[in-house]
Structure formats: structure tokens, C-alpha cells
Amino acid sequence: MEVRVNKHILIFDAGTGIRNLGNQLIREFHSQPVTLHLFISHTHWDHIQGFPFFMPAYAKNFQIMVYGPPARNKSLKELMKIQMDMEYFPVPLGDLNAQIVMQEVHEPFSIEDVKIIPFYVNHPAMTLSYRVTAGARSFIYASDNEPYRYTLHAIREEQGASPSGAGLDQKFIEFLAGADFLASEAQYTLEEYRSKIGWGHSPVESVVELAVRANVKQLALFHHDPTHDDATIDAMVKHAQKLLEIQKSNIRCFGAAEGMEVKLT
Ligand SMILES: [Zn+2]
Ligand SMILES: [Zn+2]
Structure with a gap:
């Protein structure tokens, strides 16, 4: 990207x-x-x-x-x-x-007038998300990650979501807060995710929830699963848009594709 x-x-x-x-x-x-x-x-x-x-x-x-x-x-x-x-x-x-x-x-650092903030995310390798800020505009690249609250409780074989995981997820929301553009992975459907907890990827429902809670303006879904064809990805994007509509959110959500260009004005 x-x-x-x-x-x-x-x-x-x-x-x-x-x-x-x-x-x-x-x-x-x-x-x-x-x-x-x-x-x-x-x-x-x-x-x-x-x-x-x-x-x-x-x-x-x-x-x-x-x-x-x-x-x-x-x-x-x-x-x-x-x-x-x-x-x-x-x-x-x-x-x-x-x-x-x-x-x-x-740690955060700058490339002249561009500020970069790295942030560790939940994935089975040391993995960073990056927040880029220039003037009043901000962009976030958040590839491979999944919510902590599901993985931590799965590791401990507890029932339900983990409260300590929810705290770590909240930190991620604070990192994403108010971004103009969030490029986020959304590899799985919720049904697929149930058998892939701990693999380090998110169901699209969690990504929508993150975007809403962080109040971002645009959400591009990427890191598409290699087994998903275009129709499956389109259906996942539609589902995400529907979830946003139900929550009366005006986040613009779409599926990212190779060659696509977006201008932040
Ligand atoms: Zn990956
Ligand atoms: Zn990975």
C-alpha cells in the first residue's frame, strides 16, 4: 500500500x-x-x-x-x-x-513534517500498526491483527470474552481514534473466525466495531482471505456497510483492491 x-x-x-x-x-x-x-x-x-x-x-x-x-x-x-x-x-x-x-x-518519530506512531497489535509475530499524521490528516495502516479479548480467553480456556483483553482492545481503539482513513485487515467472516481464533486475523464484524468506536471517517477493508473470491469479498463489504447503517454511522466503508486510489481532501 x-x-x-x-x-x-x-x-x-x-x-x-x-x-x-x-x-x-x-x-x-x-x-x-x-x-x-x-x-x-x-x-x-x-x-x-x-x-x-x-x-x-x-x-x-x-x-x-x-x-x-x-x-x-x-x-x-x-x-x-x-x-x-x-x-x-x-x-x-x-x-x-x-x-x-x-x-x-x-517509539513515535517524524519524517520531516510527517509524524509516525507505531503500535503493537495482536498477531502471532511481533507486528506493528502505523499511524501517519501530516497537518490535520491522519492515515492508519492496520494489517494482521485480531481482538485480544477473544484470544486471551481462548488461551486460558475461559468462557466469554476476557476483561483484560478488552482493556488491551480499548488501547487499540485509542490509537485509531478519529483517523481520517483506516486501512484495516478484515480477513474472515464471523463464522470462519470461530474456528480460527488465535490465528491473528479479525472477523469483519470486529473491524466495523473498532472503526465505529474509534470514530474513523473512512474504512478500507483489505488483507482479503486468499480463498475468498470477489463475490465473497463484495458480500463481506456489503455486510460491513449494513452494520454501519444499522448503527447510523456515516463511515465510508469499501473493499480495497490493487490499483485503487483514494485522495484525502
Ligand atoms: Zn498477513
Ligand atoms: Zn501475519
């Missing part, structure tokens, strides 16, 4: 979609010097496997600032390097022509 803000180019995660984005950036900038800011939520395959095919990484006029969380026992750089070891890929990370700088992030 790419965000253009003022003169900065921010990219969120490096799944297979980053290959097309890279080709577009090469066409747009040719040999001009460009800095890209790449935010990695976590290093599960679907969030990094496009990076070896990201052409700007091979071009010496590009500087790529990579931000992300470390794993418990590996640095971000090691995590990114492993998938390009010679057993997996012919070009090692260190041989790429772009200037690549890896930076582990935990």
Missing part, C-alpha cells in the same frame, strides 16, 4: 503487490534520486516476499528506508536478509544497488 504525503513516498509492507509498484516508481522517476520509506508490519511471508522483486532496490538512485519491528531473537535486518540468502534467492540483500537503511522502530 502506497501513501503519498506532501513530497514523501510511504509504502506499507512488501507483499507481492510491491512488484508492480516498484515498476511504476522506476517509470515515474527514472534516474532521479528518490527516497522511499518502507514500513514493515511484520515479516510473515505475505508481507515481505515481494521485496526481492522490488526493482527500486536494484537502482542506485533510490534510497530505501526500511522501518519495522525486530523479532524476539533476530534483528529486522536479519529477518529481511534471510529470505534473500542464496538457498532462496540468487541476489543477496547486501548486493542491491539502492542505499538500504534498516531501522527498528518502537
